[in-house]
Amino acid sequence: MYPFWEGVLIHSTLYVAITSAFHVLVSHLTVAAAWFNLYIERRAVMENREELYQYLKRSALGLLVFAYVFGALAGVGIWQTTTAANPRGISTLIHNFVFFWGAEWYMFLIDVIGIIAYYYTFGRVSKQTHLRLAWILALGSTGTLSIIVGILSFKLTPGLWLQTGNSLNGFFNPTFWPQIGLRFFFMFVITAAWALFVAAGLPKGFFERAKIIRYGAGIGILGLIGGVLTWLLIYQPALPQHAWAILPSRAIPQPTFPIIYFGLIATAAGLLFAFLAPDRQRRVFALGAMVVMYGAIFGAERTREVLRKPDVIAGYISSNQLVFNDLPARNVSSEEQRLNETGMLGSLPFVPAASQIAVNPRMTFGSSDPEVAVGRVIAIQQCGSCHSISPQTELSVAGVALDLRSQAKLLQMRNLSTVDEIDAYLGGIQGFPYMHPFVGTLEERRALAKYLAEFTQLSAPQTAAQAGK
Amino acid sequence: MTEQGLTIGDMLKMMRDPLGAPFFPPALQALLVATWVLHIFFVTLALGASLFSIYAFWQQRDERARQLGRLSARLTPNALGLGIVTGIAPLLFVQTIYDPLWYTANALTGFWSVSFIFVVMGGYSLAYFFYLKGSQDRRLLFTAVISFVLLFFAGWIMHVLHGVSIRPEGWMTWYMPDGVIDTRGVTFHAYNIPRLLFLLPLQAGLSLAVVLQFSAWYLRRRGDEPAFLDWVAELGRRLGVIVSPLYALAGLGWALTEGPEFGVTLVALPLVALGAGLSGYFLWLKGKQHGPQAVLIWLAGLLVVAIVREVIRVASLARFGYSVANYPYTIDWGSVIVFAVTTVVGLAIITYLALVIYQAYATREGHISPRVERLGKVAVGMLGAWFGFFLLVGLYTLIVLN
């Protein structure tokens, strides 16, 4: 339906992952720091503590330069990367939620203009006015977060939207409230980690250093308990059946769960230590806590994104960018059904007919079989969004392969190398909970098998040579 | 595609999202045009300020230029920050009514579309770094230069994305040169140099010119050194006098290249008139002070440019029978109401913030008037109430729409 951008050196999806890792870090920090600074500034005003403004001013500059603008940019970055990697997925979201995003845009504007106002008016406006700016920042960033949760959770659990087609049903979907709750509690944890980091940097004996640390740690511990309880009692039960099939599967890359558990336990231990021995708190400890915490957060966010595989919007559109269910309320009908009859080739924009596909042996592992060239087009359309389907996205750095579930490697793992074997295997990939059935005709599937057989063969000697080293 | 009888027009229609738009498409088109004006104003201002600060720190003679250079080094990253956030709005609307174009252009130029953000981040970071650490003796001046180059390059990427998007006739050949699909997205497929010159460097000059006028007017009111401010205002005016005719010329070049291509050579009229009008305005400004007026006139000028861009896109697509007016839609009241309410709250807060920044520097010691304080109280109350509203909509959905 759209041209396919496979990625350069690494797979397009990995660009999304890198950008979102960064965005997750920065955006959470923004919200956490806004609330922490509000707390500090309130005390500064109420107790008339001039020295606190020094801290606030320094922190505000860091936030202005780093968190707000980079947060906004990384947000746009997620947009650009998902657009390039899966345009129709983002299209579904935008055509449902453009006005929610529009509302969120006001919150961004408030955040960015707000932090500029906040930083540049220290000492130039009354303390009350400045405190009001702190409130605006705290509320604005929380507003951003509340809106995006509706859109994020929709992908996994569109809920009643699948029947009504009403964006409100999609937005306030079955995992919306649980996720809001979860994020609300973990916000305290992140704020606590940030507070510890900042407070630990203050000289010993500085105004209530120990007290802020203890207070922050206490809030963090409560948040952690609340978050874990919300996860167990509210979020988990709201997960759809399908998610439970994905959780233990190979779709979730290996060390994810250990990272999450370790992150949780280490964060709890760090907070407890800070709570019990606030005087011993040091900046490196706080930084360490933040690093493991972000490891856990990132693992959890990625897992949340994978739970809906193979769909982009569960029950509606799949990773191959085809709508596979009817949505009568919005006059949408399944596209897959038709394509199984007509075949893929020549039936969609940017999926050329066999007669239009030329052979270039460089793109088909040296083969000049036109069927392999056709197979490449099918692989691009059907499998490319989740797999490395050519060496173009199989960069390896210092012996570490950065491919994304390379199909050549997976087929080798199963010892499948002949066209017949692969073709037969392709007939059953829907048996894995994370994959859709092949869409298209049997001839098209056979062409795909031929292409994959060449790909597997090309990669095989390399892998063998590497193993021999 | 013609072999299967799939014309470009069929293709464009097929690629529209089956969900349709959630509101009258022409209204979304108006929002696209209007919000783009803000976007281009701030990014060109950032570019202009960046270039001026480089010049000011490079030359060693004029102390006034250096003083102004420091101010514009500070302005660069802040204007850019606003340029980035104001870019998000047109980004939303363009995808809603021009999804076939926007997504195709991004996929065909995938590598650059993805790199774009890192380019802007680099440019922004270096601009801030230079503002904080750069100094008189040209130390670290190269960071400002790299920053400018990166930001200009970001504008180039935007320009190519747009150029690709309005040329559907080229898509298949770009995607499948000689029948072999290219999935790397590393080629800059379409551009138009006069258009780029018009939109970026020349508009950067004009945005800077009016902001210099404005700054002189603004700072004079708080009693800053009048001689310096006269110089600043005159500098802005002269910049305007020099750039405006070039602007008209580039506009003509743009109209004479893309005009015939899409059958809208008439856009030469507004573009040249705009350049000529601005030339006249800057000549007339001699010896006068019209800070806010200059900015308003320039924003109106940018609106003309935004409309011309839109006319060109519409004309290009009309060749294939694609029109925003026939884009399918169903009004999705829920999200429309959420947006409308947030607009009211958002505008109140933004107005307040803008007034605080304005008043904080309008006098020597900074004084916020009681009326603005009252607005602040109300606006923050509205923002707090917004959360109540949000919750209510949620409960309504949960209980009534079930």
Ligand code: HEM
């Ligand atoms: C240094 C940063 C940037 C520069 C110099 C820049 C410059 C430009 C220019 C020159 C255009 C007009 C292109 C043409 O008509 O040929 C444009 C359009 C646009 N820009 Fe930017 N831009 C920047 C950053 C951004 C960012 C960060 C975003 C997104 C958040 C953005 C979103 C847009 C959108 C949506 C359009 C309209 C595209 C269309 O109408 O098809 N820009 N920009």
